[in-house]
Amino acid sequence: NAGVTQTPKFQVLKTGQSMTLQCAQDMNHEYMSWYRQDPGMGLRLIHYSVGAGITDQGEVPNGYNVSRSTTEDFPLRLLSAAPSQTSVYFCASSYSRMSNQPQHFGDGTRLSIL
Amino acid sequence: GDSVTQMEGPVTLSEEAFLTINCTYTATGYPSLFWYVQYPGEGLQLLLKATKADDKGSNKGFEATYRKETTSFHLEKGSVQVSDSAVYFCALWDRDDKIIFGKGTRLHILP
Numbered sequence: 001n002a003g004v005t006q007t008p009k010f011q012v013l014k015t016g017q018s019m020t021l022q023c024a025q026d027m028n029h030e031y032m033s034w035y036r037q038d039p040g041m042g043l044r045l046i047h048y049s050v051g052a053g054i055t056d057q058g059e060v061p062n063g064y065n066v067s068r069s070t071t072e073d074f075p076l077r078l079l080s081a082a083p084s085q086t087s088v089y090f091c092a093s094s095y096s097r098m099s100n101q102p103q104h105f106g107d108g109t110r111l112s113i114l
Numbered sequence: 115g116d117s118v119t120q121m122e123g124p125v126t127l128s129e130e131a132f133l134t135i136n137c138t139y140t141a142t143g144y145p146s147l148f149w150y151v152q153y154p155g156e157g158l159q160l161l162l163k164a165t166k167a168d169d170k171g172s173n174k175g176f177e178a179t180y181r182k183e184t185t186s187f188h189l190e191k192g193s194v195q196v197s198d199s200a201v202y203f204c205a206l207w208d209r210d211d212k213i214i215f216g217k218g219t220r221l222h223i224l225p
Contacts, residue, residue, distance in 0.1 A: 042217035097211045100146045100165045105157030
């Protein structure tokens, strides 16, 4: 059982570069989301999707784009990397947006922007 | 908006000690409440949940009771082990399809 798979696990970028963090789930989950985790800040929601073709902004969306063309995939794009985007990024999914559903998390992508 | 507040860490205990990590929330209505655990280098895992007032979630010796009157969901364990060392997050679903997390509490258990 793969669950939620994030790639890459580690990445170093230079300021101004762009990249895409990949997230895939094999559980046919409708709901997917991206978080960033910073020391002392907990998890902050970047973007989320309640189903294929539908995305919405979370708490800290600036500098990030997402799309949801399939149920399985929810990539996160950094348009022009900045040092403030150095963080650990987690993708999560759940069966639906019904409020009793737990989230399934990937193992994270550790991103450093120089 | 909705929010979750949990006690700041780190919390350091000796093995077999009693654990309480406090969590209180502010929300419209009665959201489902969750505790997640994060071990070093890993993503978060669901530890337990409660979906309505007075529900008690439990798993691996951990318990938490949904208290509507005090808007709380404190995590407890009667006898902690070194393997319980991790970061614990309290969370809720808000009415806008978003999950709100607390800032996390780091727990260290000494042998």
